[in-house]
Amino acid sequence: MAGAGGGGNDVQWCFSQVKGAIDDDVAEADIISTVEFNHSGELLATGDKGGRVVIFQQETENKSQSQFRSEYNVYSTFQSHEPEFDYLKSLEIEEKINKIRWLPQKNAAQFLLSTNDKTIKLWKISERDKRPEGYNLKEEDGRYRDAATITTLRVPVFRPMDLMVEASPRRVFANAHTYHINSISVNSDNETYLSADDLRINLWHLEITDRSFNIVDIKPANMEELTEVITAAEFHPHQCNTFVYSSSKGTIRLCDMRASALCDKHSKLFEEPEDPSNRSFFSEIISSISDVKFSHNGRYMMTRDYLSVKIWDLNMENRPVETYQVHEYLRSKLCSLYENDCIFDKFECCWNGNDSVVMTGSYNNFFRMLDRSQRRDVTLEASRESCKPRQVLKPRRVCAGGKRKKDEISVDSLDFNKKILHTAWHPQENIIAVATTNNLYIFQEKVN
């Protein structure tokens, strides 16, 4: 094993679990829209288009079977958001969960933020294993006693009961976004978080719901002059004053909240000069950044655009330190991908525990593991066919043209309806969660 959270491509990934219905016709509400591990990796949350949040808990490890890591089982399921209607604007507000972010643990309970297009909610997930018993005026089953028979007072007593997991909404942060919220991110100061929509970023205090501060506003005075939108935003993992936001033009701006209250002036602008040889009608669309993530150590950040993953050193603004092609073979297919709207898919990306490998999704239920130190990459597939327990995933290859070799899949036979947009990596271990349309696959490192 390459150490905790390590794992280059010498890691062999094997199937662990699959969650969700097996049948082929997919209910719209069941489509998974976000996946997120908590800070210890013990809990894994998913959100779906139906506004539900499902939390899985890693079973406590059984020493006798230490060869295989424990499985994730459903811990709590709750309806986070409901569909709403904005009567002033005659707009439907979908219940779809756009993002989930866990808060650092503060007491025995767990807290997470979930958001749809407009409203962010803070949820508490707590356990209860005791309940009070003993009434004065009635029996435990609810039958009333004759009040005349009461001669002494009884104080209720807490008795143990079966473990119950409760999810309760603690705060609702509403009415601060005119456009659709695409990101939320908790600050390392543990008391604030940001929420970003297409044109603005707001800063909230976790305990205050009736006011937020606008820290970025790129809305032009005249909306006809609009040329770019905010696509993602994230706080630095350690520096509480630093955050970044990415744009549809392929740039990333880093802002320092110490400098001024309104961060309209960025302190760094990360942008790679365009390669004139690759210039086409689609250049601007495919350079739009769909996700930005800081590495755990805070030195790097990773961005995902339509065809590639780029890793930037925060100290170098003019070009990324590493660039990985995710599915370069699609470059010739952009025209049809534009016609079926796939070109606007927003793929996310994630780091492994020690920042040595990154993962991101593709089409045909393929996902990519990109090893930074060895500059190697592998394509894996999440599919029902290879989901026997502990079955090792075979690398897949796509034939980019020319003669198709054995074991290769032709670009034309890729299924563009099967896409992996959301993935998550356990913060310490080699366990990954990969969301296909309505299934959640959990894979882990094969241990010999």
Place this chain on the structure above:
Amino acid sequence: MAGADSDDSLYPIAVLIDELRNEDVQLRLNSIKKLSTIALALGVERTRTELLPFLTDTIYDEDEVLLALAEQLGNFTMLVGGPEYVHCLLPPLESLATVEETVVRDKAVESLRKISHEHSPVDLEVHFEPLVKRLASGDWFTSRTSACGLFSVCYPRVSSTVKAEIRQHFRTLCSDDTPMVRRAAASKLGEFAKVLELEYVKSDIISLFTALASDEQDSVRLLAVEAGVSIATLLPQEDLEALVMPTLRQAAEDKSWRVRYMVADKFSDLQKAVGPEITKNDLVPAFQNLLKDCEAEVRAAAANKVKEFCENLPEDSRETIIMTHILPCVKELVSDTNQHVKSALASVIMGLSTILGKDNTIEHLLPLFLAQLKDECPEVRLNIISNLDCVNEVIGIRQLSQSLLPAIVELAEDAKWRVRLAIIEYMPLLAGQLGVEFFDEKLNSLCMAWLVDHVYAIREAATGNLMKLVEKFGAEWAQNTIVPKVLGMANDPNYLHRMTTLFCINALSEVCGQEITTKHMLPVVFKMSNDQVANVRFNVAKSLQKIGPVLDSNCLQTEVKPVLEKLASDQDMDVKYFAQEAISVLSLA
């Protein structure tokens, strides 16, 4: 306590106890608020052995219930058997001090602080101090943040060995991993320093302060500023320069605007804490920098402190410092790009005139006042106008009247009704300072124009304004200037304006007195009782009820009563209702 036979007095208590676990939050809350009644009925023994263990386990409840519980327990000492048993309250409060909700934790800490004083010195060491230690070394930061607020209450009353332990615990929390705990420690640092022996302030507290003030998190550093102010008040003057000033100087130039904002916000306290010498040498340049800060929030906070800072300058050099160092910065702020900065300055700048005296005010401040009176932002102009009284004392308002008038007129006609409302509120004050002649000549027409404003809130404020003006200028003035105009509106084709006449009469009748009311206003009211709009007619009834007490009984019986009786048989339901109400209130039935 519990009688052998059924006891009627037990029933209400039994209900209260059962409702402690009712499904309905409101009922649970209600029961918790009557916890003392329950405890009294149970007696001290059962309260200690049964009720408190139950309460210790109820931390799953809603915040509002927990908050009420935390508060109740702070007043529970007598109900558990007096100071001898006060330590029984610690377990439930300890569990409340670890919940995630800050308000609940804070309340639990407040109650713990309260009951700490009821512990004997022995109990404090045996029961209370171990609890503080448990909280301070808890797994979750919620308990550690709560611990920060408890050190200062036990420190003065424990032995020197325990004191050393407490200092050690506090030190550990100041370098906690989570910013939440460091923030809690930073916010309690000043308070803790106050109960420490001076030698430990110098040895321990200063190093903690220095460390917190250079924390990587802005949110910790900014709390250290306030602690610095408290620490400065504890130290002898000769130690300040070496121990506190380097850190405070650094805070005033911190990279993060939020920290500089905090320095600006606490500047007056800081000034008082460090004394005149350091103020002259250090704080004056620091204050100048804050007034010129690149972040508007900081400038606004500093601008707010200009007057207070100048007032507290040492008397011997006050004028020189203001004239040579502060005033140039103030001049720049008058034309600041940010309106919050300008309006913060406008709210205090007039105060400088009393400090600088007549000549300086005329020469240096007056141009600034005039510039601000012409500012594009209405809030700035309003702030100047609302503080006119300060200048009035020094140079008299006449100096300003030439510029004042256009400013007032413009605000009076502002498109935003809230701005119009604000200026109306200053009218009585202005009228008092400008005098009756100036008022009649220039402002009276404005006051009348507001009566027919299209926003109700303005018309309402305008009637209130008239009343205050009459209080100032007297009934005779009213009769000659405003009453005719008000009564003239009774013939307006717009029924809203006709109603305004009635509202004005309501407001003016008492200040104008019986004679004017009976002679001039009453006939108009009577005439309006025939108005074709029902709303006007029922307002006539309401007006009559209102002005009735001003009239003599003869007039009431012979004139008011018939009119009200006629209205009481009106075809409109509301008119009838208010007429009948007036008849009964005025006892005319």
